[in-house]
Amino acid sequence: MNGILLDVQGEVYEVGRTELKGLNIIKMTAEGVNVTLELPQDLLQIKEKTKIRFVVSTSENLEQEMDGFFLCTIYKAERHGRGKEESTMIYGSIGGLQVRIEGKGLHRKIKMGDKVFIGIKML
Numbered sequence: 001m002n003g004i005l006l007d008v009q010g011e012v013y014e015v016g017r018t019e020l021k022g023l024n025i026i027k028m029t030a031e032g033v034n035v036t037l038e039l040p041q042d043l044l045q046i047k048e049k050t051k052i053r054f055v056v057s058t059s060e061n062l063e064q065e066m067d068g069f070f071l072c073t074i075y076k077a078e079r080h081g082r083g084k085e086e087s088t089m090i091y092g093s094i095g096g097l098q099v100r101i102e103g104k105g106l107h108r109k110i111k112m113g114d115k116v117f118i119g120i121k122m123l
Contacts, residue, residue, distance in 0.1 A: 003059030005109040005116065006101070008033050009123065012050045017041075023097075028052055033103035037094070037118075044068045044120065055119035056101070056110065066119035070094040074114040079107045094118065 010030020018025055022041045027034070035054055039046070044067055046052070055062060056072075063069045076091040088106040092099040099118060101110075110116065 003057045003061070004055060005058065006033065006056040006103075006106070007053070009051065009053045010035075012046055012048055012052060015046060015048050028054065030054055033101060033106075035102075036098075036100040038097040038099075039068070040097075044122070046120075046122065051123040053119075053121040053123060055117075055121075057117045057119065058114075060117055062117070062119050066121050068118075068120040070118045072099055072116050072118045074110055074112055074116065077107050077110060077112050092116070092118075 008030035010028050012026055012028045014027040016025045018038065023038055024041050025036060025038055026046055027036050072092040072094045074090060074092045078089045080087050086104055087102060088104065090101040090106050090110050
């Protein structure tokens with residue numbers, strides 16, 4: 001499919017509450033990528049051990065096959081280390097809610113200022 005920058009499957013390992021009522025922090029790991037995102041508690045009923053497909057795309061063509069689909073603005077992309085030790089931290093905002101994606105080589109695909117779509121599919 002065109003426009004897909006990241007497409008991984010993994011498992012939620014932690015769902016925590018924030019100081020703000022009704023807002024959860026969801027942490028998942030998938031194929032060498034770690035994702036942390038803030039989502040309203042009642043938006044998607046994601047629990048620990050839930051299997052998830054996580055997609056970052058420049059195209060909105062995937063909306064129909066996702067349980068959650070969000071426009072995200074990337075505001076920071078940091079690369080740390082080189083070679084085998086290299087990792088990238090991508091920071092984004094979904095209408096003020098934070099998204100952090102950590103993985104190898106992501107800075108080559110996702111840049112600061114990009115507007116991307118985040119898709120979440122519970123498997």
